[in-house]
Amino acid sequence: MRTLILLRHGESTWNARNLFTGWADVGLSPRGARQAEECGELLRAARLVPEAVHSSVLTRALDTATLAVRGAGCRGVPVHAHWRLNERHYGVLQGREKSEVREEFGEERFLLWRRSHDAAPPPVAEGAPGDVSDDPRYAGVPRDLLPRTESLADVTARLLPYWNDAVVPDLRAGRTTLVVAHSNSLRALVAHLDRLGREEVPALNIPTAMPLRYDLGEDLVPLVRGGGYLDPRAASAAAAEVAAEGFRSSRTSR
Ligand SMILES: O=C(O)[C@@H](CO)OP(=O)(O)O
DSSP, X not given: OEEEEEEEOXXXXXXXXXXXXXXXXXXXXXXXXXHHHHHHHHHHHTTOOOSEEEEOSSHHHHHHHHXXXXXXXXXXXXXXXXXXXXXXXXXXXXXXXXXXXXXXXXXXXXXXHHHOSSOOOXXXXXXXXXXXXXXXXXXXXXXXXXXXXXXXXXXXXXXXXXXXXXXXXXXXXXXXXXXXEOHHHHHHHHHHHTTOOGGGGGGOOOOTTOOEEEEEOTTSOBSSTTOEESSHHHHHHHHHHHHTTTSSOOOOOO
């Protein structure tokens, strides 16, 4: 049996303001940093010691990985960071308040952009904020691979090469493997692992800072579809809050 732990970063400063974030590199809020430390404590209590750690290159995921690994009591485990685990690029929606987008474009379009398999928001223009082609962090990535918007299907296509080439070898070597990523890169990964049908994808919401454990068979198929959150009750309440984003006003700062 192989053990995989999926973890969405803690609350970011833009999550707290209900803003579409995507590839915008915002940090954890103070609450998000505390959540990340608590994830480590949950891992430690469940006797889950990550032996391999993968993260996106975005600060909110990297900081969550560092805090959670430290909280779990394991030091010296390198964090492998890769852009293919980044959040979905949200195109022109990045930086916009979710309720405002729903009001401007209507509920149907809002939900399609946010949760469907194949709809992508309009792309950011070349050179506009949100275009990362000149960002030194992505200097090694061929320009034509850098997105200016993405659907969930696009995220799946760019994520799977990293999954197959970097994460699967750790799992096959028997390492307890932690992947720290984002709402939509983790939706893409869960949909892949659980072989979700397109009609199941819109209802899938990944809460921030809730470790999700998958035990996988030799064929890397989950022994239990959907895995199991270490704190199932808190995770289900938090996932319902994620689903409600855009239908309520932003959180007051905590
Ligand atoms: O804005 C984003 O990048 C993500 C995560 O906050 O949003 P959503 O969960 O709405 O896809």
